[in-house]
Amino acid sequence: MSTGKYLTPIVGGLLSSLLVLGCGEETRTSPDETQTTPYSPPSEQLEEDPAALTPEPTDASSIFLAGSKGVGDPYFPNLGNGGYDVTRYLIQVTWTPSSLTLRGSTTIEAETTDNLSSFNVDLNPNMHVSSVTVNGDAADFTRESSEIIVKPVSNLPAGSEFQARFTYNGEPGMSLLENAPFDGGWFNQLSDTAEDFSCSSCGTYVYGEPSSSMAWHPVNDHPSDRAQFRIEMSVKMDPSQLWNNPDWEFVTNGFLIDKRKAENGMTTWIYETKYPRAPYLTTLAFGSFVEFEEANLGDVQLRHWAQSPPLPVDIFEVDFFGFDYRSMFEVFTDLFGPYPFDTYGYLVINEDLGLALETQTLSIFGYDAFQQPGVHVHELAHQWFGNHITLDNWSEIWLNEGFATYSQFLYEEAVNPDYDIYYAMRNVVSAFEDEEQLLNKVPPGDPGPEDLFSASVYFRGALTLHALRIEIGDEVFFASLRKYVEDFGGKNVTTSDFIETVEGVSGEDLEDFFNRWLYDLEMPTLPLASN
Ligand code: TRP
Numbered sequence: 001m002s003t004g005k006y007l008t009p010i011v012g013g014l015l016s017s018l019l020v021l022g023c024g025e026e027t028r029t030s031p032d033e034t035q036t037t038p039y040s041p042p043s044e045q046l047e048e049d050p051a052a053l054t055p056e057p058t059d060a061s062s063i064f065l066a067g068s069k070g071v072g073d074p075y076f077p078n079l080g081n082g083g084y085d086v087t088r089y090l091i092q093v094t095w096t097p098s099s100l101t102l103r104g105s106t107t108i109e110a111e112t113t114d115n116l117s118s119f120n121v122d123l124n125p126n127m128h129v130s131s132v133t134v135n136g137d138a139a140d141f142t143r144e145s146s147e148i149i150v151k152p153v154s155n156l157p158a159g160s161e162f163q164a165r166f167t168y169n170g171e172p173g174m175s176l177l178e179n180a181p182f183d184g185g186w187f188n189q190l191s192d193t194a195e196d197f198s199c200s201s202c203g204t205y206v207y208g209e210p211s212s213s214m215a216w217h218p219v220n221d222h223p224s225d226r227a228q229f230r231i232e233m234s235v236k237m238d239p240s241q242l243w244n245n246p247d248w249e250f251v252t253n254g255f256l257i258d259k260r261k262a263e264n265g266m267t268t269w270i271y272e273t274k275y276p277r278a279p280y281l282t283t284l285a286f287g288s289f290v291e292f293e294e295a296n297l298g299d300v301q302l303r304h305w306a307q308s309p310p311l312p313v314d315i316f317e318v319d320f321f322g323f324d325y326r327s328m329f330e331v332f333t334d335l336f337g338p339y340p341f342d343t344y345g346y347l348v349i350n351e352d353l354g355l356a357l358e359t360q361t362l363s364i365f366g367y368d369a370f371q372q373p374g375v376h377v378h379e380l381a382h383q384w385f386g387n388h389i390t391l392d393n394w395s396e397i398w399l400n401e402g403f404a405t406y407s408q409f410l411y412e413e414a415v416n417p418d419y420d421i422y423y424a425m426r427n428v429v430s431a432f433e434d435e436e437q438l439l440n441k442v443p444p445g446d447p448g449p450e451d452l453f454s455a456s457v458y459f460r461g462a463l464t465l466h467a468l469r470i471e472i473g474d475e476v477f478f479a480s481l482r483k484y485v486e487d488f489g490g491k492n493v494t495t496s497d498f499i500e501t502v503e504g505v506s507g508e509d510l511e512d513f514f515n516r517w518l519y520d521l522e523m524p525t526l527p528l529a530s531n
């Protein structure tokens, strides 16, 4: 896979070395607000739609238009779709490891937000769709790159519920996304060595940000549309094949509610979520995964998975690597409020991916990132910032990465009495002065699609929060963080939501402060701390 310009060193090394150095009401803009111009030219619609041709009545309720092919994201205009909101995905698929193919169906349960004569769904072109039904009736559909355009037999009035079922098959690969900073999607591990007869590392896994889901199922692939998921995965455990190991497991987010073995060797796993999630926060894996249950932390169930063959050390010996989930949960609960879900765990792939991703309630780690305690802290913090509070659109990425990165420093500050966070943050600034002024090249509040995960988004984002803390004082700063989580948990946010929260708590006008830190090219000087 290709890796990004900055993320590998950041997650792989820089983060942890910087930490050591220091040691010492729904605000989401709905599609119809962002997308005032429908995707299809209105003239086309008028021809297609006799109701719209009629000069009267002219009230909006009688006009049905095509849903737009994007939700209006400024960085990834084709991600997501206009005119509806998904409530739940019901995914029933069969994976065939010998041919690397996936087949089955996905049913999208949704509610329209506009009068729709047709609507779009995202799915990679290599996944072949054989049929679509809407509310049980066969629907016409066409394909255009990673869009499926569905034309139901009857128009769908705004505010109505509908079910669209897609039957499809294909060889899933990477999400097809223009300007993507990374490859995301469906990854297959193929055995490196001919001697590896057991093929114990021939697993499969899915992850990617900003997109991975459309690589394998029809989806409204945008963080602004969070939904429930039920995933039913079947694999035929064929005794003549390498993956015939009764211990191989399928793992995904949420709870395993059933695992069935049919007479023909087909095993089916059924997982359901309790909390809606953005589609990019889905992960899954099939292979030689073993489970490890840690003692519950209060109401939170800890459940980890790792791919065997046994990694160089027992990864479930959590003390070995020096990360301690109990203290992470304690610190973050104290700072941000209760953990927003009821289960958490890591999913470790036996590969040096150079990164981790905060997939909801089950963060996925490459084996290298797994060994960095700071990355565990970072991915856990994302469960609040990114997963519970979700982005309105991808230009707001610093609200995820800046917060998760500063959380790492906050964690160190909380658990280590000798840690000087002011010293640590000054060190971040000087570390980047040697790094060709990286923080002065990309404004974290609007980094552009290709620099979505640049060092500036992570570290200048974190410095923005630190500077804010110095500016308004600890008490107001931490009260603002808690209020932000309280007010926007379960919702989609923009930077102005955060600014308004802080202004409300502090009573200060912070527009100029945030403009300089987030949107100027040149990074401001860190204010002097009074501590
Ligand atoms: N959000 C991830 C983190 O900070 C990093 C990330 C961005 C990523 N894009 C990705 C990881 C794609 C895996 C794949 O932890």
Ligand code: ZN
Pocket (backbone or CB within 6 Å): 378, 382, 400, 401, 404
């Ligand atoms: Zn992150």
